[in-house]
Amino acid sequence: MPQPKNPSRCLSGNVARASRPPWERRHSCRCDEAQRASPPNHANRANRATLRVVQRSGDRRSRATSCLRHFTQLAFFVLALVAFATPFAARADVTRNVSMQDNALAAVSLRAPISEWDGRGFVPVEINIENRSGKPRRFEFDLAAQYDYRHATLSQVALEVPAHGVRAQVVYVGSGLVSLHNRYSRVQATVTVCGAGIQSGRQEESLATHNSNSAPKVAVSPALEREVGAARAAAGDDFYLEPVNAATWPADWRVFSAFDCVLLTKREHDALDAARRAALREWVALGGQLLVYPGKNDASARPVAPDDEPVGLGHIRHPGAPFATDTAKGLELVKRSTVAPPPDLWSANGLDDTSVEYRLERPLQGGWLSLVLLAFGVVVGPVNLWVFAPAGKRQRLFLTVPLISLAAALLLSVFIVVRDGFGGHGARRALVRLLPGVHRATVYQEQFARTGVLAGGDFPLADDVAMIRESAGQGDVTDSGAALSFRRTGGRGGGDWFASRSDLRHTLRTVVPTRARIEQIDTAGSGGAPVVQSTVPVTLRDFRYRDDKEQLWLAAELPPGQRISLRRAPAPGDGNLKRGEFTAIGGASDFAPVPTLDSIRWQSDDVIYTGKIEKPEPLKN
Known part of the structure; x- marks a missing residue:
């Protein structure tokens, strides 16, 4: 070969x-x-x-x-x-089966409408439980809104389910911090099953995550999901898009509180029941933007409502054409839909930041603390070695050092209590927006406090109050490096909402029931001066009203239950008021300010009341 x-x-x-x-x-x-x-x-x-x-x-x-x-x-x-x-819906639905010793199963399903959350508002979590065993079970849920891996807001709920029974409930998970500077946050659910015969009953699941808060959060209806998602992808926009069917969620404004904008078709909006439409309006009044588009089949029909209807701090917009007709305009409306606080009304009523934060501008004086530490060092060192434990009696150090340290700690505690006192003091302001015809009012509140020694940190915190701890100065509230833990359970708040010897700032948002209203019941004189009556439970000061003809009317005081004839303003002024709206300053009422820690002595309780003046019947000239 x-x-x-x-x-x-x-x-x-x-x-x-x-x-x-x-x-x-x-x-x-x-x-x-x-x-x-x-x-x-x-x-x-x-x-x-x-x-x-x-x-x-x-x-x-x-x-x-x-x-x-x-x-x-x-x-x-x-x-x-x-x-x-294609618009991608990152669903948070998860199902976990919990094994029992008697070989029966319990199916637990958790569902949330949002997968990207920055901590504002609430995340509604729908809990569905099917107890397939022959014994009643207790299901405990720990829902934690985690922030930057170290901080968390814990909400707890326990549900009793009978044998072979089912139960469903929606729990609203709130956060104590808003995601800033691209920091990671998520909602972590821990399910624990209690009862006889449990072998392994603890499961964990992540529901909603987020690592940036720069882009708007947009909820889109099923009918508009494909169109809006395709337009967003073609334009290269980065706002978050979540498909949400409003008809399948409860009639509660907290369902939409994590979003900046909601898109519906007119047919979907009209198909909602009255309670869900009212919940949407309450969310809009807190600053949300609702876009109601006509469908493709009724493109020629103009909406009956105005094209731009201001509702509280937000707007309900009715474009005259379907979204696909002008996608560029629709995307521009969406990108401008970031919920922001109402600074104009603060400054218009003389409540600027300087007048509210005046107590926080004075830095904590720590000179006396330095003197105490210096004295402690002198006593525990040279004085102790030369006087209390001299040469030949060094064994006394085992007794003198603990006693000197204990005395210094007691002296330091006395100095802190004398210097800062117990509790704290601060100032708060609230904006109350009366919603006509629905017996509701929206409350937006900011509060600043300097605390001394706090004996406890628990306070009443209603389940429908969105509360955020903000930074009281420069930087982020978490820059101190300490891990923060907040609790929300059973209408109570606790944990690190309030800390001893700290400068604190909080913002609160909620919707409260009330029958307070301002009515125009008549006109007086040849000039047609409006005669108004208030059912707000406090006397309103510096009352201002702009009528439909852009004329500004004033009143020094408006007591509850009295008919007051307004006087014409000499100059138009006050460009912040819209037609048909009023604004006034009043004291604390039964729905504002929202109560928090009772050991804080609030030195200012300014409340701005605003809204539309209601006219029950057409006025006769």
């Missing part, structure tokens, strides 16, 4: 064949066998023809395999493009 002239060439060929697919290695082996069988002078033409046929067959199969591989890659690429262009 003739040997090949270049053994290294055969070795490299064997290695190359070993790295090829099996279908290519088979044809390569055939080619090598034909080469070894041929004489050295290659005179046998038949063998050369056979070799060429085998090579062509292998090449055709290799090309076919390569084409198939490229076609598969192209198909995956096209599917990826389609998935990117």
